[in-house]
Amino acid sequence: MSEGTRGEARRGEIEEILERKPGTREARDEEDRYTVVGAANRRTFADWLTPIEEHFVCHRNDVPDADAETWELRVTGVDDEKSISMAALREEYPTVAVAHTMECAGNNRGQHDPETGSVQWGWEAVANAMWSGTPVRAVLEDCGVDVNDDSERWLTAVGGDVPADDDVYVKSIPLAKALDDCVLADEMNGRTLPVEHGYPVRLVVPGWYGTNSVKWVEELRITDTMVTDATFADEEDGRTYTYWQHGAYRIHPADAEPDIEETVPTADTWDQLVGDVEHPYTFDENVMSLIGKPDGENPVTPDANGRVEIRGVAWAGDDEVTRVEISTDDGESWRDADLYGPNYSGAWRLFTHTWKPNPEAEGTVTLLSRATDERGRTQPASIEVLDDWPEIPEDVYPWNEGGYAANAYRPNGVEVRVSSRRDE
Ligand SMILES: Nc1nc2c(c(=O)[nH]1)N[C@H]1C(S)=C(S)[C@@H](COP(=O)(O)O)O[C@H]1N2
Numbered sequence: 063m064s065e066g067t068r069g070e071a072r073r074g075e076i077e078e079i080l081e082r083k084p085g086t087r088e089a090r091d092e093e094d095r096y097t098v099v100g101a102a103n104r105r106t107f108a109d110w111l112t113p114i115e116e117h118f119v120c121h122r123n124d125v126p127d128a129d130a131e132t133w134e135l136r137v138t139g140v141d142d143e144k145s146i147s148m149a150a151l152r153e154e155y156p157t158v159a160v161a162h163t164m165e166c167a168g169n170n171r172g173q174h175d176p177e178t179g180s181v182q183w184g185w186e187a188v189a190n191a192m193w194s195g196t197p198v199r200a201v202l203e204d205c206g207v208d209v210n211d212d213s214e215r216w217l218t219a220v221g222g223d224v225p226a227d228d229d230v231y232v233k234s235i236p237l238a239k240a241l242d243d244c245v246l247a248d249e250m251n252g253r254t255l256p257v258e259h260g261y262p263v264r265l266v267v268p269g270w271y272g273t274n275s276v277k278w279v280e281e282l283r284i285t286d287t288m289v290t291d292a293t294f295a296d297e298e299d300g301r302t303y304t305y306w307q308h309g310a311y312r313i314h315p316a317d318a319e320p321d322i323e324e325t326v327p328t329a330d331t332w333d334q335l336v337g338d339v340e341h342p343y344t345f346d347e348n349v350m351s352l353i354g355k356p357d358g359e360n361p362v363t364p365d366a367n368g369r370v371e372i373r374g375v376a377w378a379g380d381d382e383v384t385r386v387e388i389s390t391d392d393g394e395s396w397r398d399a400d401l402y403g404p405n406y407s408g409a410w411r412l413f414t415h416t417w418k419p420n421p422e423a424e425g426t427v428t429l430l431s432r433a434t435d436e437r438g439r440t441q442p443a444s445i446e447v448l449d450d451w452p453e454i455p456e457d458v459y460p461w462n463e464g465g466y467a468a469n470a471y472r473p474n475g476v477e478v479r480v481s482s483r484r485d486e
């Protein structure tokens with residue numbers, strides 16, 4: 063397909079999605095290459111469950127013209143290879159639901175200075191939904207995989223979207239993670255999976271960056287390493303299979319050339335960054351938080367007791383969030399917020415804090431939130447270009463060429479105007 067035709071098809075797709083999803087708006091993608099819509103308003107981050115209407119969408123290729131009646135999921139690289147129909151997937155295996163905070167690895171990319179390429183997301187590419195379907199574990203066990211095998215193999219998932227540049231959407235995750243909590247989802251928030259979210263079936267990898275949750279999944283292959291050029295050599299179809307794993311979605315300084323034949327011993331993104339992985343992969347989500355209320359759109363009026371509720375969400379991939387703090391004085395001082403509500407691994411937590419704005423003070427105040435996870439990692443203050451990659455100074459997130467996995471709190475502050483009751 064020519065660039066022009068593909069561009070037009072994508073435009074049509076975005077318009078259609080925006081119509082179905084009134085809680086989203088289009089993201090800034092100067093190169094006009096991706097289908098990208100994000101949450102339109104911070105209020106999305108004041109509730110635990112994100113309605114489909116507010117859930118961001120992100121993909122590059124044209125969506126396949128898929129039909130659940132004819133779709134087959136192939137399982138390969140196993141003793142008992144199978145091609146499973148959607149009916150069989152639904153009826154012959156158990157059904158589970160998982161909560162998953164989907165965050166695009168490029169969320170917050172627009173906060174990088176100098177600007178990086180690709181989609182300039184602010185905070186809008188994150189959402190929390192319930193995904194139901196078939197546990198990956200049940201399918202693999204049925205295909206002869208020893209589910210108690212703790213050897214370090216990989217699950218490589220292949221997307222059935224039509225490749226724009228002959229780069230098939232393929233992602234590898236450790237087999238241990240796949241067996242632990244991953245799901246082949248055909249429902250989202252209790253509804254049939256919408257086409258833009260992966261109908262008829264997608265992989266859901268709880269707590270890991272969205273890129274790992276392959277939509278329109280048509281093959282699961284068990285491999286000894288992460289995908290390499292050799293993994294799909296038998297296809298002989300002239301398509302390439304390694305770009306999305308090794309070329310994109312890696313954290314590195316400008317002008318680096320990541321190895322495309324790599325297999326890393328550790329999955330946690332931050333562990334890779336501070337450890338000895340030179341060009342880390344975006345797997346487990348870094349600790350993050352966002353204020354959803356006040357939303358910065360409207361002035362806030364304190365109640366009769368002079369109080370304002372600050373509410374938001376905080377997540378840390380498949381680690382637990384243990385603390386959220388709020389600052390109303392630009393980070394000079396911090397107060398603990400209370401964590402509450404549902405607590406599922408892989409999903410965000412709600413937090414709330416009662417703020418008493420100074421009745422004497424006029425004008426706007428910036429509210430900051432900062433989360434800490436169970437491993438004691440706290441969100442850094444800002445994104446900075448490092449001279450000495452990857453030595454990361456305290457309170458800094460490293461500017462990186464792809465603009466990935468940033469979790470600084472300062473750029474996500476919300477500016478609110480406080481109006482006193484008496485003025486009204
Ligand atoms: N097959 C396929 N799966 C994909 C993608 C894609 O382009 N093709 N995009 C990924 C990216 S980058 C993200 S952030 C999530 C977004 O999922 P959503 O659109 O359901 O929110 O899907 C992932 N799965």
Ligand SMILES: [Mo]
Binds near residue numbers: 120166167168273
């Ligand atoms: Mo993404």
